[in-house]
Structure formats: structure tokens, C-alpha cells
Amino acid sequence: MEYMIDIALIALSAALINNFVLYYFVGICPFIGVSRRVDMAVGMGCAVTFVISIAALISWSITTFVLMPGAPLSCWIAGFFVSGETAARIDLSILSYIVYIFAISASVQFVEMYVRKFFPPLYKSFGVFLPLITTNCAILFACLTIMSHVAGVDNPAERWDLGRALALAFFGGVGFTIAIVIMAGIREELDLCDIPAPFQGAAITLIVGGILALAFMGFTGVDNGLRNALTQRAPAAVYTAVDPAHVNSNRSIDSETFYLQAVVS
Amino acid sequence: MATQPNAAERFAQGILPENPVYRQLLGLCPTLAVTNGLKAALTMAGAVAFVLLCANVMTSLIRNLLKPHLRIVVFTLTIATFVTIADRFLAAYMYQMSKTLGPYIPLIIVNCIIICRCEVCASKQSPITAAADALGQSIGFGLALCSIAAVRELLGTGMIAGVRLLPAAWPDWGVMILPPGAFLTFGLLLGLVNWLSRSKK
Amino acid sequence: MTGDTQHAAIVPDSVSGTILIGNLAQAWLVLALALIFGATLAGVQIFLGPIIEANKLNETLQKVPELVLGQALADKMAAENQHLDITRMALSDGAGSAGRRFYTVYEARYQGDVRGWVIKTVGQGYADKIELLLGLSADAGRITGLFILDQKETPGLGNKIADAQWRAQFIGKSVEPSLTVVKNGAGAGHEIDAVSGATISSRSVTRMVDTAVVDLRQQLVSRLHATDGGKG
Numbered sequence: 001m002e003y004m005i006d007i008a009l010i011a012l013s014a015a016l017i018n019n020f021v022l023y024y025f026v027g028i029c030p031f032i033g034v035s036r037r038v039d040m041a042v043g044m045g046c047a048v049t050f051v052i053s054i055a056a057l058i059s060w061s062i063t064t065f066v067l068m069p070g071a072p073l074s075c076w077i078a079g080f081f082v083s084g085e086t087a088a089r090i091d092l093s094i095l096s097y098i099v100y101i102f103a104i105s106a107s108v109q110f111v112e113m114y115v116r117k118f119f120p121p122l123y124k125s126f127g128v129f130l131p132l133i134t135t136n137c138a139i140l141f142a143c144l145t146i147m148s149h150v151a152g153v154d155n156p157a158e159r160w161d162l163g164r165a166l167a168l169a170f171f172g173g174v175g176f177t178i179a180i181v182i183m184a185g186i187r188e189e190l191d192l193c194d195i196p197a198p199f200q201g202a203a204i205t206l207i208v209g210g211i212l213a214l215a216f217m218g219f220t221g222v223d224n225g226l227r228n229a230l231t232q233r234a235p236a237a238v239y240t241a242v243d244p245a246h247v248n249s250n251r252s253i254d255s256e257t258f259y260l261q262a263v264v265s
Numbered sequence: 266m267a268t269q270p271n272a273a274e275r276f277a278q279g280i281l282p283e284n285p286v287y288r289q290l291l292g293l294c295p296t297l298a299v300t301n302g303l304k305a306a307l308t309m310a311g312a313v314a315f316v317l318l319c320a321n322v323m324t325s326l327i328r329n330l331l332k333p334h335l336r337i338v339v340f341t342l343t344i345a346t347f348v349t350i351a352d353r354f355l356a357a358y359m360y361q362m363s364k365t366l367g368p369y370i371p372l373i374i375v376n377c378i379i380i381c382r383c384e385v386c387a388s389k390q391s392p393i394t395a396a397a398d399a400l401g402q403s404i405g406f407g408l409a410l411c412s413i414a415a416v417r418e419l420l421g422t423g424m425i426a427g428v429r430l431l432p433a434a435w436p437d438w439g440v441m442i443l444p445p446g447a448f449l450t451f452g453l454l455l456g457l458v459n460w461l462s463r464s465k466k
Numbered sequence: 467m468t469g470d471t472q473h474a475a476i477v478p479d480s481v482s483g484t485i486l487i488g489n490l491a492q493a494w495l496v497l498a499l500a501l502i503f504g505a506t507l508a509g510v511q512i513f514l515g516p517i518i519e520a521n522k523l524n525e526t527l528q529k530v531p532e533l534v535l536g537q538a539l540a541d542k543m544a545a546e547n548q549h550l551d552i553t554r555m556a557l558s559d560g561a562g563s564a565g566r567r568f569y570t571v572y573e574a575r576y577q578g579d580v581r582g583w584v585i586k587t588v589g590q591g592y593a594d595k596i597e598l599l600l601g602l603s604a605d606a607g608r609i610t611g612l613f614i615l616d617q618k619e620t621p622g623l624g625n626k627i628a629d630a631q632w633r634a635q636f637i638g639k640s641v642e643p644s645l646t647v648v649k650n651g652a653g654a655g656h657e658i659d660a661v662s663g664a665t666i667s668s669r670s671v672t673r674m675v676d677t678a679v680v681d682l683r684q685q686l687v688s689r690l691h692a693t694d695g696g697k698g
Contacts, residue, residue, distance in 0.1 A: 018594075023444050025298040029377060032290065094353070094511040095504075097371050098345040105341065135375045137294045144368045155556075155568045198460035202290055203452045210448030217445065220620075221666065224590050327495070335492045339499060346503040350510055357514040360521040364616075421621065439622035 005230050007167045013223045014168050015175035020138045022213040027138035027176050031183060032205050034129060041184035043122060045177025047111060047130065049170060052139050054107040056169030059100050059143040060150065060162055067092045067099065068151045093151055100143040101134075108134045138176050142169045182212060269390060272397035279401025286409035287458045291377040296410060297447040298369050303426040306414035308362050310407035312351045312370055317379050318399040319347045324387040325395035331388060340383045341374075348373045378402060416450050417441045526572070526586060526599065526615070527552055533601030533611030534574045534582030536637075551575040559681030567681060573689070580604045580690050585682060586615070589674040592666040594618040596627075600675055602641070606686040609675070612636040617667075624667035632661055632668075636675065641683065644676040 014020070021027050027048070034044045065073045069091040078087035112130050116123045123130070133139070145168060149160040160168075186208055195204050270278065285291045292313070299309045320343050324331075331339060352370045355363040363370070373379070382402055387395040415425055421441030423431035440446045530552050531540035543549070553573045572584040585600045596619070601611030614628040626632055635658050639645065643656050647669045652659040660668035 025294050025444065025447065026372070028293040028297060029291075032293070091511075091515075094349060094507050094515075097349050097352075097374060098342065098503075101341055101345050101374055105338075135377055135380065137372050137375050140372060140375050141368060144371055148368070154570075157568060196456075198463065199452075199456040203456040203459060206448050206452030206455060210445045210452060213443075213448055214440070214445040217443065221592050224592060224666070224670075227590060327499075330491075330495050332492050335496060338496060342496070342499055342503060346507060349507055353510050353514045353518065357517040357521065360518075360525070437622050439620065442621040 002231060003163070005227075007163060009223045009227055010164055010167045011171040012226070014172040015178065016216065017219045017221075017223055019175045019179055019216055020141065020172045021176055021179040022209070022216045024141060026141040027136055027180075030129070030132075030136060031180055031209065032202050034180065036184060036187055038181060038184045038188060040125070041180045042177070043126065044129065045173070045180050047115070047126070048133060048136060048138060048176055049173025051104070051107045051111050051133055051136075052142050052169045052173040053166060054110060055100075055104045055139050056142055056146055056165050057162070058103040058107065060146050060160075060165040062099055062103065063093075063096065063147055063150050067096055069093065093147075096147055096151075100140060100147075104139050104143070105134050107139075138172065142172050179212065183209065186212075269386075270394075272394040275386060275390075275394055275398035276401035279398060279403075280405045280408065283402075284405040284409055284458075285378045285381075285402050286406060287455060289378075289381070291381055292406065293451075294372055295369050295376065296413065297444075297451060299366055300410055300414040300417055300447060300450075301421065301442045302365075302418050303411060303414045305362065305365055306410040307407070308355070308359065309366060309369065310403065310410050312355065312366075313373055313376065313378070313406055314399070314403035315351050316344060316347045316373055317382060317403050318396060320344050320379055320383055321387040321395040321399040322392050323347075324383045325390065325392040328388045328390075336384075336388065337380075340380055344379050344383075345374050378406065413447075413450055413454060416454070417446055421446065526570075526584075529599055529613050530572050530574055530584045530601075533584050533599055533613060536610065548576075550581065557682055557685055567677075569678060569682060571682065571686070580693060582610055583686050584611075585678050587674050587678045589670060589677070591617060591670040592619055592624050592664070596667075596670055596674065598671065598674060600678055602679070602686070604690055606679070606683045606690075607641055609636050609639050609641060612671075612675070614671075619664065619667045623661065624664040626661045626664060627667050627671050632659075635659060641679045644680070645672050647672050 018024060021031050030044055030048075034040055063071075065071055067074075070088055071090070071092070074090045074092055075087045078090045081087075108131060111133075112123075115126070115130065146160060146165045149158075149164070153159055183205065187205065190204060190208070199207070279285070283289060286293070286296050295309050295313070299305045320340070323343050324340065327339070348371060351373070352363070355366070355370060382398060386398045390398075418441075419425055419430060420438045422437050423429060423433075423435045438446070441450065531543060531550055534540075534550070535543065551574070553575070555571050555573065557569050557571050559567045559569075570586040572586075573580060574582050574584065582604055583602045583606060585602065586597070587600065588595055588597045590596070595616070596614065597616040599611070599613040599615060601609065601613075603610050612633045614633070617625060617628060619625045619627060635652065636645075639655060645656050645658050647660045647665065648657045649660050649662075649665060658668065658672050
């Protein structure tokens with residue numbers, strides 16, 4: 001149950017509260033370039049969501065099994081060449097960015113093939129924008145966020161599993177779609193307005209985007225409140241004195257801790 | 266084939282006439298994301314300059330070996346490698362700044378400016394011209410970032426690069442530091458640049 | 467057209483051979499580049515990896531003397547080139563496996579005696595996560611320092627929790643009874659004055675401090691007695 005709540009909060013946060021476009025500023029190029037018509041915007045949003053999900057799946061898998069410090073596959077393969085001790089400390093994370101960008105290219109190729117086969121008119125209307133999804137910051141950003149929650153946390157219990165990673169990616173794409181569709185709707189209206197010449201095109205889009213971002217700021221803190229309300233543990237109780245009888249049975253989790261105690265002086 | 270601009274022209278064009286942010290509208294993600302402080306903006310501009318210079322020169326050196334269908338792969342590989350190097354460098358020697366800039370340094374990989382310059386200039390011209398182009402575009406990018414960062418930081422905190430400029434009575438416009446401020450500042454400055462370039466004609 | 471087909475029919479092998487060689491050359495180029503770049507990155511990792519690791523550790527370690535001893539004493543120690551022995555450990559709050567909280571705790575000793583503890587804890591703030599360092603006295607009964615490592619609260623409002631002035635309220639307070647946040651000036655010894663306009667951020671920090679103390683105090687005290695018992 002707590003898992004579902006966590007997934008729901010990650011999804012809500014990625015889609016609305018920390019919206020990829022309006023809070024993290026990723027995916028701005030298509031936000032300004034492709035948002036002229038609502039149907040194009042919906043198509044682009046769906047394509048990006050599709051690509052993000054596949055890319056997240058690939059990058060989470062590769063990070064967890066190959067790239068992370070101490071990743072199973074790399075350690076197993078390295079075990080054939082070096083001693084077990086050194087093999088366990090293999091850290092391929094320096095290759096992360098290269099792997100991610102190629103995973104994204106592969107995902108875009110895959111989606112391109114799929115769309116060309118099953119939705120030919122859509123493929124034609126996309127034109128050059130479909131391969132350009134490779135350079136959409138939102139997808140690489142999703143991969144980087146997943147990496148920071150998988151390889152960047154010291155505590156194995158807090159590491160993201162595939163469900164959380166996919167939730168972030170998919171609903172990040174949904175949030176991107178929401179933002180770009182709203183912008184397209186507004187721009188369709190703006191086409192009928194008398195905008196001063198210096199502001200036509202990108203400038204007015206950015207200003208409208210700013211007002212949208214202001215509106216979305218109203219969602220701040222919603223996931224915090226929901227998390228507190230839904231996962232209420234026993235509140236910080238008034239501390240009672242240490243019972244000497246229990247002193248020795250306190251579990252210090254040396255045997256259960258997964259990570260090493262570093263002695264630093 | 267039309268005559269292509271030489272090194273000096275590439276350099277000069279990158280700064281204002283073909284400014285990557287204000288005229289070509291490329292690389293908008295870092296423009297909005299890291300401009301809430303002047304120091305962060307300068308660091309990002311420096312990182313992009315390094316990657317752009319290295320990627321341009323490298324691409325230009327191997328330009329005769331590139332064939333059409335694999336060149337994007339080669340560009341991507343080159344850019345990703347140099348971005349990784351820049352990211353590790355920042356994490357080692359400017360750790361706090363690296364934490365501030367966060368995921369936006371690796372996002373340089375998909376920064377359209379670099380791929381665009383590799384495609385348009387470096388894959389067709391000599392390393393010297395490519396280097397000049399990279400420098401010009403980087404200076405233009407840096408100018409754009411700093412202009413936005415200066416406005417946002419000044420109005421948002423009364424300081425520029427940590428130096429207090431406005432009197433203490435200034436009510437810090439918090440919205441400038443937040444996302445809406447980024448969009449609004451950039452939109453208004455873009456309108457200003459458009460108006461200036463129109464009135465010059 | 468027929469001429470071309472005939473031409474193609476007459477020399478298919480060399481044409482396709484050229485294409486094959488062209489593709490191979492391309493593949494060799496990509497492979498060669500991949501190898502060169504891979505070697506470069508391996509070199510970068512070897513040289514810069516340890517520096518980055520040290521940066522990450524030092525970010526927290528540098529704060530420990532100040533949080534345990536207070537700024538004045540920490541500066542004096544540094545001036546005299548004295549050091550605290552700092553041991554890093556992982557502790558949990560002893561709850562069931564679901565929802566168990568983990569903490570990184572630093573034990574600070576000076577010449578064998580435990581002088582204090584620094585607990586690193588992460589919690590939910592108003593806008594995003596807050597990461598803070600909490601300094602406790604050796605008997606984990608008094609707060610000796612508070613430092614906000616990372617926060618993304620509202621600039622101008624919530625991010626005043628990082629100000630030394632606001633954090634100074636915590637220093638010297640006893641951990642029992644647990645701290646509460648009030649809005650109009652703190653009176654009693656366990657009250658914290660909220661940042662005006664940022665009650666939720668203030669409450670988050672206070673709640674994180676209280677929770678960390680409740681979760682860990684028993685273990686810290688037992689560790690202290692374990693070492694004292696060994697010496698005594």
C-alpha cells in the first residue's frame with residue numbers, strides 16, 4: 001500500500017508539481033516550436049511519452065545491472081579477469097551519459113519504426129520532428145533523475161526500483177503533454193490577437209509560458225501534504241528515559257547494514 | 266557550393282548577429298534553468314564553451330572520414346565524451362557549483378547549439394574556422410546567459426554575483442528566482458532584442 | 467534506363483563491394499573513436515574519481531567540528547592544528563522493515579572521549595527535500611548545532627531556514643520535551659519561532675530534528691556507555 005502511495009506521489013509530482021517544462025525547464029525547444037496547433041501538440045506529447053518510457057526502461061536496466069558501482073553483471077564479468085575483491089568495486093558510471101544518449105537514440109528509432117508502420121499519416125505530419133525528439137532534454141533529464149535515485153543514493157533501501165523509475169518517466173511525459181497542449185490551445189487563440197511585432201513568435205510564447213509556470217506554482221507542496229497525511233507514522237512521541245535492561249538489546253544494524261562503515265580521521 | 270564564411274566572419278557572427286539564444290533560439294534549457302545567479306550562468310557558459318570548442322575541433326579533424334548516415338552517431342559520441350569530462354572536472358574542482366548546476370551540465374549533450382554547429386560548420390570547414398566559430402558562438406551564448414542572469418539576480422536578490430547593489434530596502438522579487446521569472450525575463454529580453462534589431466534595419 | 471540496369475548487372479560485385487568497404491570503414495571509425503574516448507574517460511575516472519569522492523565526504527566532515535563544539539571552539543582547534551576523530555556509521559530507527567528510516571551518524575571523539583554526534587537526515591520540506599546536519603552533545607541530550615546541507619524552499623521565504631540567525635535558535639536547546647514551532651516569538655525553552663511566511667518549512671525542519679532524536683537517542687546513549695564501560 002505504501003508502495004502505491006509512493007508511486008502515486010512520484011507520478012503527481014512529475015506531472016504537475018515539478019512539471020518537466022514549467023519547473024525544470026526541460027523540453028523547452030518543442031514547447032516553443034511545436035505548440036502551434038493542439039492536434040500536433042497532442043501527437044508530439046504522446047510520442048515523447050512513449051519514447052521517455054522506453055528510454056527509462058533501458059537506462060534503469062543498464063544502470064542497475066551494468067553501470068552502477070557494484071552492479072551485478074559487470075562484477076560477474078570482471079570476476080573472470082580480476083580477483084573477486086576488485087571485481088566487486090567495478091564502477092562504470094563514467095560511461096552513463098554516453099549509454100543514456102544512445103539508449104535514447106535507439107528508443108527514438110524504435111518509436112519511429114512503430115509509428116511509420118502503424119500510423120503512416122501521423123508519421124508524415126511529424127516530418128523532421130520525430131527524429132528531433134532525440135535532442136529533447138526531457139528524455140535525458142528523466143534518465144538522469146532515475147540515475148540519481150539509483151546510483152546516487154548510498155542506502156540500498158532507498159534505491160528506486162523499476163516501478164518508480166517508469167512512474168517518473170511516464171508521468172513526466174504526461175506532464176510535458178499537458179504543458180504543451182495548454183500552450184497550443186493558448187497560441188491558437190493568440191493567433192487572432194494583435195501582438196506587437198517584436199514579441200510575435202517566441203517572445204510572446206515565453207511570456208505566456210511564464211504565466212503558466214506561475215499558475216502551476218500553485219501546486220507546490222501538494223505532494224508534501226499528501227505524503228504526510230497518507231503515511232502517518234506514530235508521531236514523534238515524548239521521549240522516555242532509556243531503560244537499562246534494554247540497552248544491550250538495541251539493534252545497531254552492523255550485521256544488517258548494506259554499506260560499509262568508513263572510518264575517517 | 267556557396268562560399269562559406271571564413272574564420273573571422275564565423276567568430277563575429279556568433280556573438281550577436283547569429284546569437285545562439287536570441288537569434289537562433291537554440292539551447293534554451295540551460296538559458297532558463299541556470300540563470301538565477303550570475304556565477305552559475307558563467308560556469309555554464311564556460312562548460313558549453315569547452316564542449317563546443319573540443320567537439321568542433323574534433324569533428325573538423327575527422328570531417329573527411331564522415332559519411333552521411335553515421336555522422337550523427339559520431340557527433341553524439343564526441344559530444345557525450347567531452348560533456349562527461351567537463352562534468353567530472355566540475356565535480357572535482359568546483360564541487361558546490363557542480364551541485365548547483367545539477368543535471369544541467371549533462372544536458373549539454375542534447376544542447377542543440379553544439380550539434381547544430383558541428384553539422385553546419387565543423388563538418389565542412391577547417392579546424393581553425395571551426396574553432397573560431399565555436400569561440401564566437403560561446404561568447405554569444407555567454408552574453409545571452411549573463412544578460413538574463415544579471416536581471417534575474419539583481420531584481421530577485423538585490424545582488425549580482427553576491428555583491429549587494431540595490432539598497433537593503435529593496436523588496437526582493439522572489440518570483441524572479443523562480444521558474445516564472447525565467448520565462449518572463451527571457452521573453453521580455455527577447456522582445457527587446459527583436460525590437461532593437463528591427464529598428465537598426 | 468535499361469543501359470543502367472545492364473551496367474549494374476554487369477558490375478554488381480565491385481559496386482556492392484565498394485559499399486561494403488565503405489560501411490566497414492565507417493564502422494572502424496566509430497569503433498576507433500569509441501576506444502579512444504573510452505580510454506580517455508577511464509583516465510579521467512582514475513584521476514578525478516578520488517577527488518570527487520573526497521569532496522563528497524568532506525562536505526559533511528568539515529562541518530562536524532563546528533556542529534559539535536560550536537564555531538569558536540572549532541576555530542580554536544583548527545588554529546592549533548588539532549583534529550577530532552570522526553567515525554561514520556549507519557544507524558536505523560529500529561522499526562519494522564517497512565518504512566524503516568536510515569541515518570548517517572558521525573561520532574566525534576577527541577583524544578578517545580566522545581564529544582558529540584552529528585546526524586545527517588533527509589526529510590520532506592515544503593517544496594522539495596531538505597537535507598540537514600544535526601549536532602548533538604555526547605549524551606544526546608542537547609542540540610549543539612544545526613546546518614542545512616540542501617534545500618529548495620521558496621527563495622526569500624522558506625530558504626531563510628538556512629540563515630545562521632534562524633538556526634541559532636536550536637543551539638543549546640534540550641531535546642526533551644520535543645521542539646514545537648510557534649508563530650509569534652518563542653518563549654518556553656522548547657519553542658522555535660517560525661520564519662515569517664514559511665511556517666511549513668520551519669515545521670519540516672523541527673519535525674526532522676525531533677524525529678531524528680527520537681529514533682536515535684537510545685542507540686547513541688548506549689554507544690556512549692559502551693565505550694565508557696570499556697574504559698572504566
